[in-house]
Amino acid sequence: MTERAYRLGTRRSKLAMTQSGHVAEAVQRLTGRPVELVEITTYGDTSREHLAQIGGTGVFVAALREALASGEVDFAVHSLKDLPTAQPAELTLAAVPVREDPRDALVARDGLTFAELPDGARVGTGSPRRMAQLNAYARNHGMSIKTVPIRGNVDTRIGYVHKGELDAVVLAAAGLNRVGRADEVTELLSVDTVLPAPGQGALAVECAAHNASLAAALAELDDPYTRAAVTAERSLLAALEAGCSAPVGALADLLADGQIVKEMRLRGVVGTTDGSSLVQLSTTGPVPETETQAMALGRELAAEMLAKGAAGLMGERAL
Numbered sequence: 471m472t473e474r475a476y477r478l479g480t481r482r483s484k485l486a487m488t489q490s491g492h493v494a495e496a497v498q499r500l501t502g503r504p505v506e507l508v509e510i511t512t513y514g515d516t517s518r519e520h521l522a523q524i525g526g527t528g529v530f531v532a533a534l535r536e537a538l539a540s541g542e543v544d545f546a547v548h549s550l551k552d553l554p555t556a557q558p559a560e561l562t563l564a565a566v567p568v569r570e571d572p573r574d575a576l577v578a579r580d581g582l583t584f585a586e587l588p589d590g591a592r593v594g595t596g597s598p599r600r601m602a603q604l605n606a607y608a609r610n611h612g613m614s615i616k617t618v619p620i621r622g623n624v625d626t627r628i629g630y631v632h633k634g635e636l637d638a639v640v641l642a643a644a645g646l647n648r649v650g651r652a653d654e655v656t657e658l659l660s661v662d663t664v665l666p667a668p669g670q671g672a673l674a675v676e677c678a679a680h681n682a683s684l685a686a687a688l689a690e691l692d693d694p695y696t697r698a699a700v701t702a703e704r705s706l707l708a709a710l711e712a713g714c715s716a717p718v719g720a721l722a723d724l725l726a727d728g729q730i731v732k733e734m735r736l737r738g739v740v741g742t743t744d745g746s747s748l749v750q751l752s753t754t755g756p757v758p759e760t761e762t763q764a765m766a767l768g769r770e771l772a773a774e775m776l777a778k779g780a781a782g783l784m785g786e787r788a789l
């Protein structure tokens with residue numbers, strides 16, 4: 471008897487379908503069982519309001535999680551940066567595969583880099599995190615830019631530049647890579663200038679907690695370093711008591727001495743959206759071997775950032 475196909479719940483955007491398609495193929499290879507994509511429409515896909523107003527990026531995840539909890543689908547693939555930091559007990563984060571490029575990317579007219587943008591340039595991003603860091607860079611380099619909130623899928627956002635409505639837009643490099651639009655990038659923004667969102671570039675594969683055999687199969691896709699890194703980044707976010715639409719950037723990476731991995735470094739930033747104040751700090755520690763250790767790294771950095779006034783910079787949420 472052939473076993474029935476696994477059902478993989480996915481949003482219907484090109485980015486989500488591509489991400490889900492890759493994971494579906496890998497699961498099929500690992501388990502020998504077919505995987506069928508089931509399209510789920512989330513509130514984040516249908517609402518035209520700005521993300522900060524509809525409660526942050528958790529809106530993309532809720533409907534998928536309901537489909538998991540009800541058994542309508544067996545597992546789901548999320549962009550990890552869209553996952554709220556609280557993990558529901560009935561769901562298991564079964565795998566965090568190897569992370570794509572975590573950086574933000576600039577898509578500008580005429581091949582311009584960020585530093586080459588003219589005074590008054592209109593830069594499309596509604597992300598308080600990107601606004602805070604880009605405005606801070608501009609202030610420190612005597613530039614004047616104007617950030618403009620935008621929404622929509624990758625193609626729509628790039629379209630603002632092609633149509634001449636904006637001078638540039640900022641998107642996650644991972645998203646552009648995944649939908650085959652990497653050639654549009656005019657600058658990959660250094661993480662020294664713009665720290666990405668916690669979890670950016672990583673995927674989360676989630677299934678029902680009671681489905682232990684599926685969780686074990688999905689765990690084959692897990693990359694322990696990526697998982698440790700995003701766990702530290704998300705722990706920082708949670709300890710700052712900030713949501714996924716807060717002006718918080720974080721990135722954990724490994725520090726190596728030649729081939730030998732020595733430590734994990736975690737960098738974090740919080741700022742006002744106008745870029746007039748930023749708290750940016752970094753810490754290093756032994757490479758975490760457990761979830762508890764990874765979370766401790768994030769909490770440690772959060773405590774240092776809070777001691778430097780981070781909480782006072784996160785007040786202006788709804789921007």
Ligand SMILES: NCc1[nH]cc(CCC(=O)O)c1CC(=O)O
Binds near residue numbers: 552
């Ligand atoms: N908030 C939307 C979102 N969620 C995940 C990605 C891109 C892919 C990723 O970071 O994994 C994007 C688009 C963007 O920020 O440009």
